Amino acid sequence: MNETVALWNWIGFGGMLIGALLFFPHTRRPVSEYARQSYLGLFLVPLIAMLLYLMLALGQGRTEVEGRTVSWIRYVTWILTTPLLLNQLARLVRAPGSFVAALLVSNTLMIGTGALADLSPTPQRYVWYGVSCAAFVAVFFLLYSDFTRRAGQHGGEVERTFRRLRDVNFILWLGYPVVWILGTSGVRVLDSGLQAALYTLLDLAAKVGFGLLVLSGRDLLERVGTVA
Protein backbone atom coordinates (compact mmCIF):
# COMPACT_ATOMS: atom_id res chain seq x y z
CA MET A 1 0.00 0.00 0.00
CA ASN A 2 1.48 3.39 -0.82
CA GLU A 3 2.17 5.90 1.92
CA THR A 4 -0.35 8.53 0.83
CA VAL A 5 -3.12 5.92 0.91
CA ALA A 6 -2.01 4.74 4.36
CA LEU A 7 -1.91 8.33 5.64
CA TRP A 8 -5.45 9.04 4.45
CA ASN A 9 -6.71 5.82 6.00
CA TRP A 10 -5.27 6.87 9.35
CA ILE A 11 -6.82 10.35 8.91
CA GLY A 12 -10.13 8.60 8.26
CA PHE A 13 -9.70 6.51 11.40
CA GLY A 14 -8.84 9.56 13.54
CA GLY A 15 -11.64 11.70 12.10
CA MET A 16 -14.24 9.00 12.69
CA LEU A 17 -12.96 8.48 16.23
CA ILE A 18 -13.42 12.20 16.90
CA GLY A 19 -16.90 12.03 15.34
CA ALA A 20 -17.88 9.06 17.53
CA LEU A 21 -16.58 10.85 20.65
CA LEU A 22 -18.52 14.00 19.72
CA PHE A 23 -21.78 12.16 19.11
CA PHE A 24 -21.68 9.73 22.03
CA PRO A 25 -22.70 12.25 24.76
CA HIS A 26 -25.87 13.02 22.79
CA THR A 27 -27.02 9.41 23.18
CA ARG A 28 -26.89 9.94 26.96
CA ARG A 29 -28.70 13.27 27.16
CA PRO A 30 -32.10 13.34 28.84
CA VAL A 31 -34.09 13.63 25.62
CA SER A 32 -37.21 11.88 24.33
CA GLU A 33 -36.92 8.26 23.22
CA TYR A 34 -37.53 9.41 19.65
CA ALA A 35 -34.62 11.87 19.65
CA ARG A 36 -32.37 9.43 21.48
CA GLN A 37 -32.86 6.76 18.81
CA SER A 38 -31.85 9.26 16.14
CA TYR A 39 -28.73 10.25 18.06
CA LEU A 40 -27.84 6.60 18.54
CA GLY A 41 -27.94 6.19 14.76
CA LEU A 42 -25.75 9.27 14.33
CA PHE A 43 -23.22 7.87 16.80
CA LEU A 44 -23.12 4.40 15.17
CA VAL A 45 -22.16 5.84 11.77
CA PRO A 46 -18.64 7.11 12.69
CA LEU A 47 -18.18 4.18 15.07
CA ILE A 48 -18.68 1.65 12.24
CA ALA A 49 -16.60 3.73 9.83
CA MET A 50 -13.79 4.04 12.37
CA LEU A 51 -13.42 0.25 12.59
CA LEU A 52 -13.45 -0.16 8.85
CA TYR A 53 -10.85 2.61 8.36
CA LEU A 54 -8.74 0.74 10.89
CA MET A 55 -8.97 -2.34 8.68
CA LEU A 56 -7.88 -0.32 5.65
CA ALA A 57 -5.05 1.31 7.62
CA LEU A 58 -3.86 -2.15 8.69
CA GLY A 59 -3.76 -3.18 5.04
CA GLN A 60 -6.89 -5.35 5.22
CA GLY A 61 -10.24 -5.36 3.40
CA ARG A 62 -8.73 -5.36 -0.09
CA THR A 63 -8.51 -7.73 -3.01
CA GLU A 64 -7.05 -7.70 -6.53
CA VAL A 65 -9.28 -7.73 -9.64
CA GLU A 66 -7.50 -7.64 -13.01
CA GLY A 67 -4.52 -5.93 -11.39
CA ARG A 68 -6.65 -3.27 -9.67
CA THR A 69 -6.82 -3.06 -5.90
CA VAL A 70 -10.45 -3.13 -4.80
CA SER A 71 -11.10 -1.94 -1.24
CA TRP A 72 -14.26 -4.00 -0.80
CA ILE A 73 -14.45 -3.07 2.87
CA ARG A 74 -15.68 0.40 1.81
CA TYR A 75 -18.87 -1.17 0.49
CA VAL A 76 -19.38 -2.99 3.79
CA THR A 77 -19.16 0.37 5.58
CA TRP A 78 -21.49 2.07 3.14
CA ILE A 79 -24.12 -0.66 3.25
CA LEU A 80 -24.21 -0.32 7.05
CA THR A 81 -23.96 3.47 7.34
CA THR A 82 -26.02 4.85 4.44
CA PRO A 83 -29.32 3.43 5.80
CA LEU A 84 -28.55 5.02 9.17
CA LEU A 85 -27.95 8.38 7.45
CA LEU A 86 -31.10 8.17 5.32
CA ASN A 87 -33.04 7.19 8.41
CA GLN A 88 -32.16 10.56 9.92
CA LEU A 89 -33.98 12.29 7.07
CA ALA A 90 -36.91 9.88 7.34
CA ARG A 91 -37.27 10.45 11.08
CA LEU A 92 -37.16 14.21 10.69
CA VAL A 93 -40.32 14.15 8.57
CA ARG A 94 -41.79 11.07 10.29
CA ALA A 95 -41.99 9.32 6.93
CA PRO A 96 -44.38 6.36 6.69
CA GLY A 97 -42.87 2.85 6.61
CA SER A 98 -43.62 2.32 2.91
CA PHE A 99 -41.58 5.44 1.97
CA VAL A 100 -38.68 4.31 4.12
CA ALA A 101 -38.79 0.78 2.66
CA ALA A 102 -38.63 2.11 -0.91
CA LEU A 103 -35.75 4.38 0.01
CA LEU A 104 -33.75 1.66 1.75
CA VAL A 105 -34.31 -0.91 -1.00
CA SER A 106 -33.05 1.58 -3.63
CA ASN A 107 -30.09 2.44 -1.43
CA THR A 108 -29.16 -1.22 -0.87
CA LEU A 109 -29.36 -1.83 -4.62
CA MET A 110 -27.11 1.18 -5.20
CA ILE A 111 -24.35 0.02 -2.86
CA GLY A 112 -24.75 -3.69 -3.70
CA THR A 113 -24.48 -3.21 -7.47
CA GLY A 114 -21.66 -0.67 -6.90
CA ALA A 115 -19.70 -3.38 -5.08
CA LEU A 116 -20.49 -5.84 -7.85
CA ALA A 117 -19.21 -3.30 -10.39
CA ASP A 118 -15.91 -2.93 -8.58
CA LEU A 119 -15.46 -6.70 -8.29
CA SER A 120 -16.39 -7.35 -11.96
CA PRO A 121 -14.02 -7.51 -14.91
CA THR A 122 -14.20 -4.93 -17.70
CA PRO A 123 -16.59 -4.32 -19.49
CA GLN A 124 -19.18 -5.86 -17.13
CA ARG A 125 -18.10 -3.42 -14.40
CA TYR A 126 -19.54 -0.53 -16.40
CA VAL A 127 -22.91 -2.25 -16.75
CA TRP A 128 -23.17 -2.61 -12.96
CA TYR A 129 -21.91 0.93 -12.50
CA GLY A 130 -24.82 2.09 -14.68
CA VAL A 131 -27.31 0.03 -12.66
CA SER A 132 -25.91 1.51 -9.44
CA CYS A 133 -26.25 5.05 -10.84
CA ALA A 134 -29.88 4.32 -11.73
CA ALA A 135 -30.48 3.28 -8.11
CA PHE A 136 -28.78 6.52 -7.00
CA VAL A 137 -31.28 8.46 -9.13
CA ALA A 138 -34.12 6.47 -7.49
CA VAL A 139 -32.87 7.34 -3.98
CA PHE A 140 -32.80 11.05 -4.69
CA PHE A 141 -35.99 10.96 -6.75
CA LEU A 142 -37.76 9.64 -3.64
CA LEU A 143 -36.13 12.24 -1.39
CA TYR A 144 -37.02 15.10 -3.74
CA SER A 145 -40.61 13.92 -4.38
CA ASP A 146 -42.43 11.93 -1.69
CA PHE A 147 -40.18 12.89 1.22
CA THR A 148 -40.20 16.58 0.31
CA ARG A 149 -44.01 16.55 0.07
CA ARG A 150 -44.08 14.94 3.48
CA ALA A 151 -41.77 17.67 4.81
CA GLY A 152 -44.14 20.23 3.29
CA GLN A 153 -46.99 18.83 5.41
CA HIS A 154 -44.96 19.69 8.51
CA GLY A 155 -44.00 23.09 7.10
CA GLY A 156 -41.90 25.69 8.93
CA GLU A 157 -38.63 24.71 10.54
CA VAL A 158 -38.99 20.98 9.75
CA GLU A 159 -39.44 21.65 6.06
CA ARG A 160 -36.54 24.09 5.91
CA THR A 161 -34.21 21.73 7.78
CA PHE A 162 -35.25 18.75 5.68
CA ARG A 163 -34.57 20.64 2.46
CA ARG A 164 -31.17 21.75 3.70
CA LEU A 165 -30.11 18.24 4.82
CA ARG A 166 -31.44 16.73 1.60
CA ASP A 167 -29.48 19.17 -0.59
CA VAL A 168 -26.27 18.75 1.42
CA ASN A 169 -26.64 14.98 1.09
CA PHE A 170 -27.25 15.20 -2.62
CA ILE A 171 -24.09 17.21 -3.26
CA LEU A 172 -21.90 15.02 -1.04
CA TRP A 173 -23.29 11.69 -2.23
CA LEU A 174 -22.84 12.75 -5.85
CA GLY A 175 -19.11 12.90 -5.15
CA TYR A 176 -18.91 9.10 -4.71
CA PRO A 177 -19.85 7.94 -8.23
CA VAL A 178 -17.65 10.75 -9.62
CA VAL A 179 -14.59 9.62 -7.63
CA TRP A 180 -15.37 5.99 -8.56
CA ILE A 181 -15.43 6.60 -12.31
CA LEU A 182 -12.41 8.94 -12.29
CA GLY A 183 -10.38 6.78 -9.90
CA THR A 184 -8.77 3.36 -9.97
CA SER A 185 -12.14 1.61 -10.42
CA GLY A 186 -12.83 3.54 -13.64
CA VAL A 187 -10.76 5.59 -16.08
CA ARG A 188 -7.87 6.18 -13.65
CA VAL A 189 -7.53 9.93 -13.97
CA LEU A 190 -7.06 9.98 -10.19
CA ASP A 191 -4.28 7.89 -8.70
CA SER A 192 -4.85 5.73 -5.63
CA GLY A 193 -3.53 8.43 -3.24
CA LEU A 194 -5.85 11.16 -4.51
CA GLN A 195 -8.74 8.70 -4.60
CA ALA A 196 -8.12 7.70 -0.96
CA ALA A 197 -7.98 11.40 0.00
CA LEU A 198 -11.25 12.23 -1.75
CA TYR A 199 -13.15 9.23 -0.37
CA THR A 200 -11.90 10.04 3.15
CA LEU A 201 -12.94 13.70 2.87
CA LEU A 202 -16.34 12.76 1.43
CA ASP A 203 -16.83 10.20 4.20
CA LEU A 204 -15.92 12.68 6.92
CA ALA A 205 -18.26 15.31 5.47
CA ALA A 206 -21.15 12.88 4.82
CA LYS A 207 -20.91 11.23 8.23
CA VAL A 208 -19.42 13.63 10.78
CA GLY A 209 -20.29 16.92 9.02
CA PHE A 210 -23.84 15.74 8.31
CA GLY A 211 -24.21 14.54 11.91
CA LEU A 212 -23.16 17.93 13.25
CA LEU A 213 -25.72 19.57 10.99
CA VAL A 214 -28.47 17.28 12.33
CA LEU A 215 -27.42 17.99 15.92
CA SER A 216 -27.44 21.74 15.32
CA GLY A 217 -31.23 21.42 14.97
CA ARG A 218 -31.63 19.05 17.89
CA ASP A 219 -34.57 20.70 19.58
CA LEU A 220 -36.39 20.25 16.33
CA LEU A 221 -36.10 16.46 16.55
CA GLU A 222 -37.49 16.65 20.09
CA ARG A 223 -40.53 18.53 18.82
CA VAL A 224 -41.07 16.28 15.80
CA GLY A 225 -40.95 13.27 18.11
CA THR A 226 -43.81 14.53 20.23
CA VAL A 227 -46.16 15.19 17.31
CA ALA A 228 -48.50 12.23 16.84
Ligand code: RET
Ligand atom coordinates in the same frame (compact mmCIF):
# COMPACT_ATOMS: atom_id res chain seq x y z
C1 RET B 1 -20.73 3.86 -6.11
C2 RET B 1 -20.23 3.32 -7.45
C3 RET B 1 -21.28 2.96 -8.38
C4 RET B 1 -22.19 4.12 -8.67
C5 RET B 1 -22.65 4.83 -7.45
C6 RET B 1 -21.97 4.74 -6.24
C7 RET B 1 -22.51 5.51 -5.10
C8 RET B 1 -22.11 5.51 -3.84
C9 RET B 1 -22.60 6.36 -2.80
C10 RET B 1 -22.07 6.18 -1.57
C11 RET B 1 -22.35 6.93 -0.42
C12 RET B 1 -21.72 6.67 0.70
C13 RET B 1 -21.86 7.39 1.92
C14 RET B 1 -21.21 6.91 2.99
C15 RET B 1 -21.22 7.53 4.27
O1 RET B 1 -21.57 6.93 5.23
C16 RET B 1 -21.05 2.68 -5.20
C17 RET B 1 -19.55 4.63 -5.57
C18 RET B 1 -23.89 5.69 -7.59
C19 RET B 1 -23.62 7.38 -3.07
C20 RET B 1 -22.69 8.60 2.01
